[in-house]
Amino acid sequence: MRTKLLTVLILAGLLLGACAPAAPVVTPETIVETVMVESTTVVEKTTVVEKIVEVTPTPGPNPEAVIQGVEPDAEIGLWTFWLSPTFDDYIKDTIARFEQTYPGVKVNWEDHQATFQDDLRNSFAAGNAPDVINLSISEGWVSDYASQGLLYPLDDAVPQEVKGVYFSNLWDQQVVDGAHYQFPWYQGIQVNLVNRQIYDQTGLTIEDFPKTVDGLPALCETIKETTGTLCDIRLTVNDLLAQMTYEGGVQVINEDGTAFTFDSPEAVAWLQMYVDMVKAGTVDRTVLVTDQDRVGLDLFTSGKAAFYNTGPNLVREVRANNPGLYGYLAVVPAPVGKSGVVGKGLMAMSVKKDTPFPNASMALAQFFTNPQSMLDFSKIVAIYPSTPASYDDPFFSAAPVAIEDSAKPYAKDSVSKLADIVPSIPNKADVNNIVLQAVQQALFNNVDPQTALTDAVAQANALLP
Amino acid sequence: MAKKSSITPYLFLAPAMIVIAVFFLYPIVAVFYYSFTDYNIVTPPQWIGLKNYQVLMRDAIFWQALSHSLVYLLVTPVLIFLSTILAIVVNRRLPGINAFRALFFIPVISGSIAVGIAWRLMLDTNGIINGLLISLGVLAEPFQWLAEPALTLPIAMLLTIWLGVGYYMMIFLAGLQNISEELYDAALIDGCNGWQKHWHVSIPGLRPQITFVAVISSLAALQVFNEIFTLTGGLGGILNSGVTLVFYLWRQAFRLNHAGMASAIAVVLLVITLIFSITNIRFLERGTQAD
Numbered sequence: 139m140r141t142k143l144l145t146v147l148i149l150a151g152l153l154l155g156a157c158a159p160a161a162p163v164v165t166p167e168t169i170v171e172t173v174m175v176e177s178t179t180v181v182e183k184t185t186v187v188e189k190i191v192e193v194t195p196t197p198g199p200n201p202e203a204v205i206q207g208v209e210p211d212a213e214i215g216l217w218t219f220w221l222s223p224t225f226d227d228y229i230k231d232t233i234a235r236f237e238q239t240y241p242g243v244k245v246n247w248e249d250h251q252a253t254f255q256d257d258l259r260n261s262f263a264a265g266n267a268p269d270v271i272n273l274s275i276s277e278g279w280v281s282d283y284a285s286q287g288l289l290y291p292l293d294d295a296v297p298q299e300v301k302g303v304y305f306s307n308l309w310d311q312q313v314v315d316g317a318h319y320q321f322p323w324y325q326g327i328q329v330n331l332v333n334r335q336i337y338d339q340t341g342l343t344i345e346d347f348p349k350t351v352d353g354l355p356a357l358c359e360t361i362k363e364t365t366g367t368l369c370d371i372r373l374t375v376n377d378l379l380a381q382m383t384y385e386g387g388v389q390v391i392n393e394d395g396t397a398f399t400f401d402s403p404e405a406v407a408w409l410q411m412y413v414d415m416v417k418a419g420t421v422d423r424t425v426l427v428t429d430q431d432r433v434g435l436d437l438f439t440s441g442k443a444a445f446y447n448t449g450p451n452l453v454r455e456v457r458a459n460n461p462g463l464y465g466y467l468a469v470v471p472a473p474v475g476k477s478g479v480v481g482k483g484l485m486a487m488s489v490k491k492d493t494p495f496p497n498a499s500m501a502l503a504q505f506f507t508n509p510q511s512m513l514d515f516s517k518i519v520a521i522y523p524s525t526p527a528s529y530d531d532p533f534f535s536a537a538p539v540a541i542e543d544s545a546k547p548y549a550k551d552s553v554s555k556l557a558d559i560v561p562s563i564p565n566k567a568d569v570n571n572i573v574l575q576a577v578q579q580a581l582f583n584n585v586d587p588q589t590a591l592t593d594a595v596a597q598a599n600a601l602l603p
Numbered sequence: 604m605a606k607k608s609s610i611t612p613y614l615f616l617a618p619a620m621i622v623i624a625v626f627f628l629y630p631i632v633a634v635f636y637y638s639f640t641d642y643n644i645v646t647p648p649q650w651i652g653l654k655n656y657q658v659l660m661r662d663a664i665f666w667q668a669l670s671h672s673l674v675y676l677l678v679t680p681v682l683i684f685l686s687t688i689l690a691i692v693v694n695r696r697l698p699g700i701n702a703f704r705a706l707f708f709i710p711v712i713s714g715s716i717a718v719g720i721a722w723r724l725m726l727d728t729n730g731i732i733n734g735l736l737i738s739l740g741v742l743a744e745p746f747q748w749l750a751e752p753a754l755t756l757p758i759a760m761l762l763t764i765w766l767g768v769g770y771y772m773m774i775f776l777a778g779l780q781n782i783s784e785e786l787y788d789a790a791l792i793d794g795c796n797g798w799q800k801h802w803h804v805s806i807p808g809l810r811p812q813i814t815f816v817a818v819i820s821s822l823a824a825l826q827v828f829n830e831i832f833t834l835t836g837g838l839g840g841i842l843n844s845g846v847t848l849v850f851y852l853w854r855q856a857f858r859l860n861h862a863g864m865a866s867a868i869a870v871v872l873l874v875i876t877l878i879f880s881i882t883n884i885r886f887l888e889r890g891t892q893a894d
Contacts, residue, residue, distance in 0.1 A: 263645055424747060424750045427841060
């Protein structure tokens, strides 16, 4: 009984203890005292840790993007003249670089060749001319189209610092009524390719090659006497007044543009030189008056001519079509005419007047003609930049290796002296046709050069407004 | 009985009429219009009335071109003569005769541009013709064939004849094969020799073909361009010695940018061609009726 009671009492006590709230534990008072302890770290030496940090730069303006306000999502057309397929890679690479420089702009490129002028005129008539056009300075196309109001004037649209990128003599070519319409593109230097297989038979050295145009008749006489070969000389029948100006030092129109003056003693002397060569039988008459440069070049390439006036860039035609002749080539500077000016520029880029994307079009034209693009082009073919900065590249100071590069050492100097000294001619195509008829009468029909030119002046004056 | 609709035939004709209207009638009307305008293709035409025709009548080169085109018509009788002779020669059952027929036809399918360029290279100062003549001792030094004004047109005419003789030979050959053999037998019985039977049987039997060839070859001669262009390098010959009406038209349109003047030349050429064709057909058909 007693044991049971004790067990119950113990169990009750345990049960009460488990259920009872915990009684507060009374502890003695704890005093918390904040004590500042100075911790000293011993630094033995200063350690400089170098760490390479790669910082991704914030994208800045592309230095080649010099035209502002380029229209976004512009799709523009570009026509080049006789560059495909040889330079397809260069053109496509430059376009790709341009599209990266001006994101959003798309370029559609076409190359036109023998029918370029016809295609371009038809496209203007149809209203779908390309926005950017490669035009020939040497053929006078820029002034032709600009005088018909078909090209975009650049004076107010192009910043001065961009204009300053080019040789000023090249920028100032083909000006119409005081306005500029072209970005100068690749330039050529007139040289004479010499076929040493024929030339050396004359007994002359390369250094004896005439430095002036009036030395050509004597050279042709010598070549015919010693080798029986005719000279491969060509009149630029599509622009006789220009040839008269550069070679003969002729003033073709008076200062105020009211009368033609290409029957002056200088003009007669120039024409008489060619008449004498035809009478002496020292020139190929078919080549003399052909309107296709390739006819004369093909004659030289076939190895049948002693020399031919062309650009170093066309040496590639000789190398491709007559590798045997390539090894016998020499290159000499082209003879200079009485004007003292070696020639005018070669190619340009222009923008059409009614383009819906003028800034994008100007950007493309300027991009193709900027120093980097020009330098890249010069490295693949013997043409020369229209931008002085391009010539700072070691490429131009390196010694020439191939015959095509013979002009490199003096290229910058030559290009800087190119000038368009022919005045603006009203109704130029008709006047040139009149001059061509007169020149042929003198060359082939025994008409006195003075009479022929005076008659031509009278006919041409009737065309003046 | 219900009346049949008369519109059905026109519906069948419509596609062809549309093509003719777009590609023939419209250009003809447009050329007539442009002939009265000053038009350089790139800027809109401006009405100037009869000025183009007045300038044309005073243009010495136009008259020179017209005279050259009329001289060029001499290829027609030469072509008829040579083609007829060739057709008579190849109209035989001989082994390999088909090869000869094909050879004579090759110039036709070679293309006038390619052949013209080949001829220009052959006649070049350093070409094969001069080389051959010098080696045979005929020439002492190279002769500039294409730089001689007196030779430009004859060379072009020779090229045209060479290009066309095979084509017209085939036409005459087909005609000869339609002539009954009985006629030749009758001629033999009447005592005709070889050439007499052809004169009295073949030629009269070929009159329809001769009429046809005369018309189309003279039209082609009036419109010649490719031969002149390829032989003269686009100049038209020294002193315009090879300039014909179509070449002058091309020069005005695409070298001097006078599309209005070129249109006037085209109208003049159209009138000349029409008169010539009608006269030709009536003259030859009158001969047929007389027979």
